[in-house]
Amino acid sequence: MGAVCSSISELSNNEPLRRLSGTEPIDPMDPFWNQLLSFSFLTPMNSADSRLLEEATLVICKSFAINNCKTGNFNSLIRTFLVRSTELKASAQLEDNIFTWQTYNALFIIRCVCKYFVEHLSEELLLQQFDVKAHQPTDKTGSTPSEQHTGTSEELITSLVELLVDVPVVSCTYALHVEALNTLIVLLSIQMFQPQPAVRFSVYRFMMEGKCSIHACVFMKALLRNFIEQQKCPAELFKSSEESGLYRVTAAVASGLWSVLTLGFGGKQKKSEDEINDAILANQSLLFILILANHCTNEKGLHNPYREALFSFTNSQDQSNTLPTQAVATFKIDFSKLYTTICSMLKDDQTTLLLYLLVHRNSHMKAFILSRTNTDQLVLPILKILYHAPDRNSHHIYMALIILLVLSEDEFFSKSVHEITLQTIPWFKERVISEITLGGLLILVVIRTIQYNMTRMRDKYLHTNCLAALANMSAHFRNLHPYVAQRIVSLFAQLCKKHTRLIEQIRLSAVQDVTKKPRNTGFRRLNPGVSSFRGGHPNGARNYQLMPVLVTSSQPQSSVYASVSEGAVHTIQVSPNISGHSTEHRHSVDVFLL
Structure with missing residues (x-):
């Protein structure tokens, strides 16, 4: 990287990257940062090249993770981004494309490094990488005494949220918004690599309880607005340097966004109009809404302000003056x-x-x-x-x-x-x-x-x-x-046939059970129409329910009923008993407890 154009194959030997990941501490005020962030990098344009990027930078990232514990260069890189991010709102209003370009490059490097850290380090080691500074004593947690409560990782997360809320989405900041969302998604993806609930991760607590949580309503509103507007990716981000003067000014934005950040939706071939106008910002905004709304949902002592804001926002076009029944942060x-x-x-x-x-x-x-x-x-x-x-x-x-x-x-x-x-x-x-x-x-x-x-x-x-x-x-x-x-009618007929088959299976099962097991002498006789009884079951069961299943038994002029109570199957044989010449039929019920 640096002021010249780089390719994936050259990254492992890139001098600015080697210095960044080396053993020499770099002061946040060093002119090196301007050189590093002025690169024009031809980043991957499909998923295969994205994997090549990770393979090409694997050695650099590994070296960075080891040496950063002494140099604190990652902290210096983040500080460089934070300073530029603070000034970005005025920069966006003035359309200072070069300033936006360098801010994007800084965030792009941060996100790539964070992805390696999240995939290979525990959260404790990850937070140490953020907080360590050169030439400052650290305690066992890896943080300086002044950073015990406000770590650099939380500052970065808060800065990204404020950037998405305060910086307007225009042509020169579109890619920066997408990169900010992707960096937040990478940081919260730590749960994919460590098997524990989201509430136990500090990065989730920073989002839910940290300084950025005060922006929950306006942040969710900004994300929903991105989704509603479905703003297309600016056309100049797809043009080569021969086709667009703006590309030459914001080379890193144009080349660095499309593939690595779209997870391979881009391609080197000439794209159709629909492909060029993919609303990647709207898609990433929606994904982050769902991440925030579906994590830390029921934990005691941890409030999710983003989920509450999503479930309580109201219609801006509603002219009624209905007041909420309870105090709820909404938009x-x-x-x-x-x-x-x-x-x-x-x-x-x-x-x-x-x-x-x-x-x-x-x-x-x-x-x-x-x-x-x-x-x-x-x-x-x-x-x-x-x-x-x-x-x-x-x-x-x-x-x-x-x-x-x-x-x-x-x-x-x-x-x-x-x-x-x-x-x-x-x-x-x-x-x-x-x-x-x-x-x-x-x-x-x-x-x-x-x-x-x-x-x-x-x-x-x-x-x-x-x-x-x-x-x-x-x-x-x-x-x-x-x-x-x-x-x-066809569905009704199909369901009736299926019901008949199930009844037949129950009947056959009941008959087989009766023939296989001896008759239990401790049975009760019930009068016709009785649907339940209390009996002296050997296991102490009480109040059995009889559930007729309309099944014909193997004996003539008999019916078999089946019921289930407290895990036991009861078969009931009903036999007609005709007395005298009267047309009245009396029934006696033998209940066998099997």
Whole structure:
């Protein structure tokens, strides 16, 4: 690296990197930092090259981890970034691209080094790498006495959060925002390499309880705003130095972002317009929202302000003056824009998870969704997920189905889906249907999911949720297409056949058990119609429940009933007893405790 352009093959012998990872301490005010951060690095453009980058820098990172304990150069690098980050807000307003470029380069190096530390060191050693300084005595924890409570790692995390909140997203800061998010994700990924709950890691406690937690509401708002706006990656980041003058000014941003940070979505080939305009900032913002909302959720003594903010934000377009019933830190955002963005991005499982969290826990957003007249905008993408279940992962299918189940609990939703008429559904291949209601299509897709589950997955929870969704909406079925009615009848017939087979299996099992085991003399006789009894079971069991299963026994004019109570199976033989010429039939019940 340095002022000249570097390639992956040259990194292991790169002089500035060798000095950074060497045994010589570098003062934060040394001109070396300007030289190091003025590099133009042709970073990888696909996942294979990303692995090559890690292999090429493995020796340097290992040497850095060893020598940094004495030199403190990592701390000096972070201090250099912190100084520039503090001044970045004014820099962004002045569009000082060179200053932004060098700040990005510093953060890029920090993130690459942190990734190695997280993967190879324990958290205790990781924090030591942040806090150690040259020529300063350290205690057994690796920190100087003045840093026992405010470590450099927490300062870095706080600075990154403030950068994402305060620095506007413009063309020259787009890559810096993405790199800041990726650095935070790398630091929180420590849980992937050490088997213990997130709450026990200091980096998670810094996020939940540290100085940055006071920005929880505005931070979540900024991340949601990034997701809503779906801002495309600036086109100049894809152009070569011959094509763009801006590329020559921000060479590191242009070359360093696309592959390493997009995990291989980039390529050296000429990209289509859709590929060039990938909204990577929106995607990374959404991923970080989910990381913050789904860690440290139920731990006693640890409050998650980000999760609370996500579940309590309100509609900025709502003019009502309703006051909250309790004091909750929250923010406002445009529900209409959020709803539109979610509907357009439901093909991704991370967006589906966000929708599930909002429908399940944010009462304001749930009420807004249920009040929409354009319900098809949300329901159709969900149905498409279920329709293509064989091509989706099980988590995506579950989330989509549970969202439908939650929505089906609302009476207005169950009615409104039958009032929306669809003309064509291009992805529905079973049969060409020119006109069908949204409710009818919903029934068809859920029935198809049930049948697919019965033949392939055999997941009882998926089966139960599908049937529950149909049961919730069944009272409001109307204007059904003939094909929909046919599929309902077909499903009923299929379920009846399966039920009959199960009954037959129970009958055969009961008969075999009776023939194999001797009759127990301690039985009770019950009057007709009695459904329970108290008996002197050898194990002290009481209050057995009789559950008729409509099974015919092997003996003529007899029926066998089966029941389960306290882990024991009870077979009951019912025999008719006709007395005299009266048409009245009396029954006696022999209960055998097996």
